[in-house]
Amino acid sequence: MDFTAQARAAKDASRALATATRATKDAALHAMADALATAEADVLAANATDVAAAEQAGTAASLVDRLRLDPSRLAGMVDGLRQLAALPDPVGDVVRGWSRPDGVQVRQVRVPLGVVGIIYEARPNVTADAAGICLKSGNAVLLRGSSSALHSNTAVTAALRAGLERVGLDADAVQLVTGGREVTKEMMAARGLVDVLIPRGGAGLIEAVVTGSQVPVIETGTGNCHLVVDADADPGTALGIMVNAKVQRPSVCNSLETMLVHRDIAAGFLPRALAVLAEHGVTVHGDPEVAALDEAVVPAEEDDFTGEALSLDLSVAVVDDLDAALAHIRRYGSGHSETIVTESRRAADRFVAEVDAAAVLVNASSRFVDGGELGFGAEIGISTQKLHARGPMGLAEMTSTKFVLLGDGQVRA
Amino acid sequence: MDFTAQARAAKDASRALATATRATKDAALHAMADALATAEADVLAANATDVAAAEQAGTAASLVDRLRLDPSRLAGMVDGLRQLAALPDPVGDVVRGWSRPDGVQVRQVRVPLGVVGIIYEARPNVTADAAGICLKSGNAVLLRGSSSALHSNTAVTAALRAGLERVGLDADAVQLVTGGREVTKEMMAARGLVDVLIPRGGAGLIEAVVTGSQVPVIETGTGNCHLVVDADADPGTALGIMVNAKVQRPSVCNSLETMLVHRDIAAGFLPRALAVLAEHGVTVHGDPEVAALDEAVVPAEEDDFTGEALSLDLSVAVVDDLDAALAHIRRYGSGHSETIVTESRRAADRFVAEVDAAAVLVNASSRFVDGGELGFGAEIGISTQKLHARGPMGLAEMTSTKFVLLGDGQVRA
Structure with a gap:
């Protein structure tokens, strides 16, 4: 026929x-x-x-x-x-x-x-x-x-x-x-x-x-999903969401591809994050600041920020402030799911209002952006x-x- | 720029x-x-x-x-x-x-x-x-x-x-x-x-x-809108809707282009309809049965049923039954607004369920299919x-x- x-x-x-x-x-x-x-x-x-x-x-x-x-x-x-x-x-x-x-x-x-x-x-x-x-x-x-x-x-x-x-x-x-x-x-x-x-x-x-x-x-669409670790993030919350979003099922579109860390928290947070990621077998592709912290970090290329790796690779960059994080997401994001970890109501509100994506998350794993998890029964x-x-x-x-x-x-x- | x-x-x-x-x-x-x-x-x-x-x-x-x-x-x-x-x-x-x-x-x-x-x-x-x-x-x-x-x-x-x-x-x-x-x-x-x-x-x-x-x-889209006058139509209702939908503003997409009259009501209804349409200056393009009723009726060509006239022209055909009316609308309709006039609950229900269009009307003028008329305030x-x-x-x-x-x-x- x-x-x-x-x-x-x-x-x-x-x-x-x-x-x-x-x-x-x-x-x-x-x-x-x-x-x-x-x-x-x-x-x-x-x-x-x-x-x-x-x-x-x-x-x-x-x-x-x-x-x-x-x-x-x-x-x-x-x-x-x-x-x-x-x-x-x-x-x-x-x-x-x-x-x-x-x-x-x-x-x-x-x-x-x-x-x-x-x-x-x-x-x-x-x-x-x-x-x-x-x-x-x-x-x-x-x-x-x-x-x-x-x-x-x-x-x-x-x-x-x-x-x-x-x-x-x-x-x-x-x-x-x-x-x-x-x-x-x-x-x-x-x-x-x-x-x-x-x-x-x-x-x-x-x-x-x-x-x-x-x-x-x-x-x-494809999901180039970001996690922003804000200056006011609770580090334990950030680490938990980072691991869940990256490691639980890296081959799917709602998994994490890039983490952007606010400069004010970077010195304390990044060494812990790199250690936890290493434990979970994640290869980190870092900007020069991140790469300087640990020789296991692969220096990130532009490509590492543009696409969907769908593997145990994570691109990590330090950003000066929330504006820089928002600009990075505007430039590289695919409009799927974007997450911020913060205890600041103001930062959370700005992130929710300004990020243009199908889903925007505050202090929760992007792995929830799924018909089953949202209770749709089928997707x-x-x-x-x-x-x-x-x-x-x-x-x-x-x-x-x-x-x-x-x-x-x-x-x- | x-x-x-x-x-x-x-x-x-x-x-x-x-x-x-x-x-x-x-x-x-x-x-x-x-x-x-x-x-x-x-x-x-x-x-x-x-x-x-x-x-x-x-x-x-x-x-x-x-x-x-x-x-x-x-x-x-x-x-x-x-x-x-x-x-x-x-x-x-x-x-x-x-x-x-x-x-x-x-x-x-x-x-x-x-x-x-x-x-x-x-x-x-x-x-x-x-x-x-x-x-x-x-x-x-x-x-x-x-x-x-x-x-x-x-x-x-x-x-x-x-x-x-x-x-x-x-x-x-x-x-x-x-x-x-x-x-x-x-x-x-x-x-x-x-x-x-x-x-x-x-x-x-x-x-x-x-x-x-x-x-x-x-x-x-364009509106090739039909009015079905069912066997069980109230003739006064049908005439009122016919005139309003055709004459009130013929240049718009929710105006009437074709009327399909059930054979069982045609002999009584059509002569009245043709007289009323003539009073309002409407040129009727009729199938052979309709054309036989009045020499003012222009014999309809295939084209008269396919497009949107946007003028004081109305195509009219006699249909054997509701199935034939539904088949005609499936073939020629543009999926805009389709109307039936009937006192039969069964015919109304079938029409509403089976017609595939943005709007389906029972005993009301298709001119209501408009953002202002539906209370949207702007369209x-x-x-x-x-x-x-x-x-x-x-x-x-x-x-x-x-x-x-x-x-x-x-x-x-």
């Missing part, structure tokens, strides 16, 4: 899904979970084929790890679908409502977006997660996975579609989009058929979709754009709204 | 504006209004130059009318700025907030978008309206007006900037963008400097911006896209949000 035919089928499927009850959608999610669990042997065999090909091609171990499924990971995917069934349905929520003086009732109601396209890398768990979130929010989904996960994604999608059919829903609500690069281009040009594209993956993939797409895009990604959704996106962010006006013959004066 | 320098200056201005209090912004709006009123002679003289050039160039009378300012229209622009000062400030609103079990306080707070670009046609009143709405919502604005309104826009912008300076705000929060077509292209490529583009104008302008921009766009346009904002956009729609997390040292387990 060519892409346009797939997209039209998705549009048709989305119409029925838009008016499906929560009971129907939850039954579908459980049926999808059941079918995926039943297909375990097929899915793992398909995945083994992908993994073997990736290893033979010399793919980096970290990427092969993301590609690999095992019974435990598959159980996680199955469980994720069941958890979605337990969440409230955003569709039909009345966002606001009132009556006009002439008696016309006005309501703004949540409705699905329609057809959502997900473009993602070789992580077969995304196939089930994204399909589940789209289904629960009443959207049809076109899953454009990586060709290196093709066998895995095909097996997973087949199971999910079987689940949909079991409850009488149109299987074309969940479709895998295959084919060469020109298909991605068709997807990005499919205005009117695809309502939104969500790229999930590295900076290169996201940039290509954001700049190349005529379909509206929700940018799930399709973390938006670093300002339109539509900013920060962790849950089910409500996968909807649009519609104004409904109910009258009995009123006309405009 | 080249465009990039203008955009950087806007970005700088937007930073101070983002943390400006409501009192400061309201004082600025009044100062802008005062300055615009004081500049009346300059603005009208500049406008006379533009109008004379447009007339000499043979511009259509309706376009010249939109371009023309007079003391009353200028007073309307001044008054619009003062009305904005009276509206609540959306910035700082807490959209939702809660505490995590570990005590971290989470708040989602409204913040300005940053720098907004408006690309619009030769309507100098938009210059003041858009600048005022952006200012009130804490955004800097880059106004890309039509070259045929250059003198008018220059005079209006100069007055607005003088008002900003009078209250100590950076005048670069309001800038007119001039130059040839390549400047529009630069604007559409200015990702990172311009946060959102809003095209306001005809379908061609909007399409060019939506498909050409790498900056996120809010589409303020930057009516969005027909599904992301970010759908339907009339007021001040809140000109904002984004930011998550603020406040803790006392909490880290993720």
Whole structure:
């Protein structure tokens, strides 16, 4: 089936899904979970084929790890679908409502977006997660996975579609989009058929979709996250947040990449911080002042401040004051999550007001900036754009709204 | 000044504006209004130059009318700025907030978008309206007006900037963008400097911006609006809404373009409708069944159903049932405002649930789909896209949000 035919089928499927009850959608999610669990042997065999090909091609171990499924990971995917069934349905929520003086009732109601396209890398768990979130929010989904996960994604999608059919829903609500690069281009040009594209993956993939797409895009961005240790920081709090944000899971977007230390606290704080970071196996890339403190510190290059390392590396610089810290974040930050540790109410207020990011934190770890931690129950990604959704996106962010006006013959004066 | 320098200056201005209090912004709006009123002679003289050039160039009378300012229209622009000062400030609103079990306080707070670009046609009143709405919502604005309104826009912008300076705000929060077509292209490529583009104008302008921009766009769309007269319609209600939606102001996007009449009511309803439409000077373009009723009816072509006439023309067709009406709207509708007149609860419910549009109306005129009529106080346009904002956009729609997390040292387990 060519892409346009797939997209039209998705549009048709989305119409029925838009008016499906929560009971129907939850039954579908459980049926999808059941079918995926039943297909375990097929899915793992398909995945083994992908993994073997990736290893033979010399793919980096970290990427092969993301590609690999095992019974435990598959159980996680199955469980994720069941958890979605337990969440409230955003569709039909009345966002606001009132009556006009002439008696016309006005309501703004949540409705699905329609057809959502997900473009993602070789992580077969995304196939089930994204399909589940789209289904629960009443959207049809076109899953454009990586060709290196093709066998895995095909097996997973087949199971999910079987689940949909079991409850009488149109299987074309969940479709895998295959084919060469020109298909991605068709997807990005499919205005009117695809309502939104969500790229999930590295900076290169996201940039290509954001700049190349005529379909509206929700940018799930990279995170170059900063921790500012203010003059009035409690050192113990700063050390605890530093370690948690850097070490707990360095490969994710809400982990720490750069620490900026106020000059007034640097002499006391930095030696302790360097010792603690060394204990946790973190390589510090420091500006000249930091590098002068410890020969284990790698002198920082400009590059160390611009990007997302996603590894146990931390860039550290001394800043003259809060203004300098804010200027550094303005220059290098990616608008994801920015943290200050301070006991000064004034510094905290300025930081919260002036930093332009999806999330701003005072005395708390940036690792909290996550749909699960914020209680959303499910997350399709973390938006670093300002339109539509900013920060962790849950089910409500996968909807649009519609104004409904109910009258009995009123006309405009 | 080249465009990039203008955009950087806007970005700088937007930073101070983002943390400006409501009192400061309201004082600025009044100062802008005062300055615009004081500049009346300059603005009208500049406008006379533009109008004379447009007339000499043979511009259509309706376009010249939109371009023309007079003391009353200028007073309307001044008054619009003062009305904005009276509206609540959306910035700082807490959209939702809660505490995590570990005590971290989470708040989602409204913040300005940053720098907004408006690309619009030769309507100098938009210059003041858009600048005022952006200012009130804490955004800097880059106004890309039509070259045929250059003198008018220059005079209006100069007055607005003088008002900003009078209250100590950076005048670069309001800038007119001039130059040839390549400047529009630069604007559409200015990702990172311009946060959102809003095209306001005809379908061609909007399409060019939506498909050409790498900056996120809010589409303020055209309105091919339908009125479905159901089998169970009250004929008097249908006639009243038909006349109001078609005749009251045919040149706007929420006016009626096509009426679809259920076959079961057509024989009784259509002759009355045609008579009433004729009284109001409306030219009916009818399908063969409608055309057979009255020789004044122009046989409808496919084109009559696809576009926005914005004139005293109405396309009329007979449909077999509600399914046929829904299919017609799916095929031809622009997703703006769709109306049904019916006494049937079942038909109303289906229409509301199944029509995919920014606004769906039952027994009320589509002319109510307007920021003023819905009580928003100000409107930057009516969005027909599904992301970010759908339907009339007021001040809140000109904002984004930011998550603020406040803790006392909490880290993720």
